[in-house]
Amino acid sequence: MSMFKKALTCSFLAAVFFSSILANSQETVRLGTPVTEDQLENFDLVAPPDGSGFPTGSGTARQGKAVYDTKCAVCHAANGEGTSDATIIVGGDMHSAESPLRTVGSFWPYASTVFDFVRRAMPADAPKSLSNTEVYQVTAYVLYLNGLIDENTVLNSETLQTIEMPNANGFIDRSHIQ
Amino acid sequence: MKKQALERVAGNGLINRRHLLGAGLAGMGMAVSNSVLGADAGNLEIPGWSKQPGPGASAYGGPSRHADHLQRMAGAPNPIYPGGGASRSPLQHLQGTITPNSLHFERHHAGIPDIDPAQHKLVINGLVRQPLVFSYEDLLKYPMVSRVYFLECSGNSGALLRGAQGGTAQSLHGLVSGAEWTGIPLSTLLDEAGVLPEARWIAAVGADAASMGRSVPLGKALDDTMLALFQNGEPVRPGQGYPMRLFNPGWEGNTSVKWLTQIKLTREPVHFRDETSKYTDTLPDRRSLQFTFPMGTKSLITSPSGQMSLPGQGIYKVTGIAWSGSGSIRRVEVSADGGRSWADALIESNQFEKALTRFSIPWEWTGAGAVLQSRATDSAGDIQPTRDSILADKGTISTYHNHCIQSWNVDGAGEVSNVYV
Numbered sequence: 001m002s003m004f005k006k007a008l009t010c011s012f013l014a015a016v017f018f019s020s021i022l023a024n025s026q027e028t029v030r031l032g033t034p035v036t037e038d039q040l041e042n043f044d045l046v047a048p049p050d051g052s053g054f055p056t057g058s059g060t061a062r063q064g065k066a067v068y069d070t071k072c073a074v075c076h077a078a079n080g081e082g083t084s085d086a087t088i089i090v091g092g093d094m095h096s097a098e099s100p101l102r103t104v105g106s107f108w109p110y111a112s113t114v115f116d117f118v119r120r121a122m123p124a125d126a127p128k129s130l131s132n133t134e135v136y137q138v139t140a141y142v143l144y145l146n147g148l149i150d151e152n153t154v155l156n157s158e159t160l161q162t163i164e165m166p167n168a169n170g171f172i173d174r175s176h177i178q
Numbered sequence: 179m180k181k182q183a184l185e186r187v188a189g190n191g192l193i194n195r196r197h198l199l200g201a202g203l204a205g206m207g208m209a210v211s212n213s214v215l216g217a218d219a220g221n222l223e224i225p226g227w228s229k230q231p232g233p234g235a236s237a238y239g240g241p242s243r244h245a246d247h248l249q250r251m252a253g254a255p256n257p258i259y260p261g262g263g264a265s266r267s268p269l270q271h272l273q274g275t276i277t278p279n280s281l282h283f284e285r286h287h288a289g290i291p292d293i294d295p296a297q298h299k300l301v302i303n304g305l306v307r308q309p310l311v312f313s314y315e316d317l318l319k320y321p322m323v324s325r326v327y328f329l330e331c332s333g334n335s336g337a338l339l340r341g342a343q344g345g346t347a348q349s350l351h352g353l354v355s356g357a358e359w360t361g362i363p364l365s366t367l368l369d370e371a372g373v374l375p376e377a378r379w380i381a382a383v384g385a386d387a388a389s390m391g392r393s394v395p396l397g398k399a400l401d402d403t404m405l406a407l408f409q410n411g412e413p414v415r416p417g418q419g420y421p422m423r424l425f426n427p428g429w430e431g432n433t434s435v436k437w438l439t440q441i442k443l444t445r446e447p448v449h450f451r452d453e454t455s456k457y458t459d460t461l462p463d464r465r466s467l468q469f470t471f472p473m474g475t476k477s478l479i480t481s482p483s484g485q486m487s488l489p490g491q492g493i494y495k496v497t498g499i500a501w502s503g504s505g506s507i508r509r510v511e512v513s514a515d516g517g518r519s520w521a522d523a524l525i526e527s528n529q530f531e532k533a534l535t536r537f538s539i540p541w542e543w544t545g546a547g548a549v550l551q552s553r554a555t556d557s558a559g560d561i562q563p564t565r566d567s568i569l570a571d572k573g574t575i576s577t578y579h580n581h582c583i584q585s586w587n588v589d590g591a592g593e594v595s596n597v598y599v
Contacts, residue, residue: 032310120389175469
């Protein structure tokens with residue numbers, strides 16, 4: 001048999017095999033393995049403003065200071081004033097005369113984003129090295145440095161939703177324009 | 179030999195594009211050889227490389243050693259932002275509409291993870307009938323589609339809104355590239371998990387150190403979004419998301435999450451850091467646009483372009499790329515007099531939707547100053563705006579989504595530089 005005929009036979013067999021997959025699964029390939037949300041508890045870090053997806057636990061700014069001083073201050077400086085333009089996390093005024101300094105306090109629309117981002121991406125040189133409790137504590141400390149909560153406010157999945165962010169109404173949703 | 183008459187179609191030396199189409203090409207060629215290349219070709223000899231065999235075939239090809247200028251341009255590493263940053267495509271040295279994978283622009287938020295595809299998982303969970311996990315090997319068995327698309331970072335060309343910049347097409351505009359992407363329509367995988375009626379968004383999360391996330395409306399995810407596994411025929415490279423990335427055709431590059439490891443169906447957007455603090459546009463009135471997804475109708479002259487020198491008076495081919503996040507490119511016009519008069523350019527390539535389109539037009543440089551611009555119109559009728567109109571609409575607090583008309587100044591010595599008109 002020539003190479004050409006062999007190749008034709010192979011592709012014919014592949015076609016038969018493939019169409020049998022299709023026939024057996026209502027004309028689609030379905031190869032996903034079922035998984036439960038419980039099994040994804042340590043995998044799914046998505047923490048949106050409605051409080052869903054947040055882990056159990058809590059923390060206060062008073063508790064967070066030690067974690068911040070050890071893990072965060074090297075880039076964000078002692079009180080969040082930053083060591084470069086990119087690492088300033090306090091201050092700013094969206095209605096300043098000059099181009100506004102946009103920080104957690106002046107710009108971010110949701111407190112949940114602080115928790116979500118710190119848990120997935122901070123510290124930049126060792127992301128996901130903080131425990132959930134430490135993330136709650138550091139989130140509380142960053143909000144405290146911005147004057148948004150006091151140092152004894154207990155931050156958890158419930159209280160995070162209630163924090164009023166100064167620029168919460170400063171955004172225009174353009175997602176309908178596609 | 180007698181020069182053919184060249185039809186002038188706009189001010190300051192623009193010549194009818196038909197001269198690039200055969201009729202009149204000889205005339206143009208002669209003009210080029212007479213005035214640009216010099217009159218005397220000299221005696222031609224057989225070169226040395228034609229007199230001895232070269233090296234044989236190789237396992238993995240590379241560019242000519244004489245083409246080592248074909249490099250991406252990356253910023254210096256920033257120790258407070260490990261692995262973060264971008265590299266830019268050398269647009270002024272490329273032709274056609276496909277960017278070689280080695281030269282496709284990159285933007286990373288925490289470096290490139292070293293992912294073992296055998297260990298990588300793609301999870302679909304949230305508002306679905308059945309959460310699922312897929313292996314790379316399983317995903318390779320699905321029917322796939324191949325489409326040519328551009329990808330552009332929404333920060334591309336951004337610095338130009340704030341003030342004078344020197345630089346090249348690459349340094350100013352190199353965060354756009356074009357490729358053929360092959361993968362699974364995301365709708366196939368979402369259907370398998372069974373999207374619940376209350377779901378409106380997907381949250382896409384990468385497996386990089388930043389676990390970077392973006393929210394994408396379900397309408398897009400069920401339309402032309404794909405799970406891309408191959409780029410220009412080979413597995414997506416690590417810098418582009420190996421072993422898999424989300425690809426949202428036409429949308430700001432950051433939404434096409436690389437190293438994709440999770441799709442979570444949600445009612446509302448997650449409001450990730452990179453869709454609130456970053457990738458939003460603060461307007462002069464201090465409100466900020468959020469979820470600005472399609473990239474605007476845009477074009478760019480890649481030659482002549484910044485830091486090139488015209489070797490002498492004569493006829494040049496002005497060429498560049500055009501693209502739109504909302505459709506195909508219908509028309510590109512070129513001006514040599516800073517926008518006072520315009521001439522239609524020749525479309526040299528396919529005009530695929532949401533893909534780079536190549537244009538060109540002949541232009542005679544007489545030694546006087548010139549300002550070269552291009553202006554694209556897409557299939558929806560959107561015309562590339564002027565810089566003034568972008569500045570009036572958006573100001574300079576934010577610089578994302580700058581798709582305004584770009585200008586290259588040619589001075590009396592033939593030096594080309596970035597300029598604002």
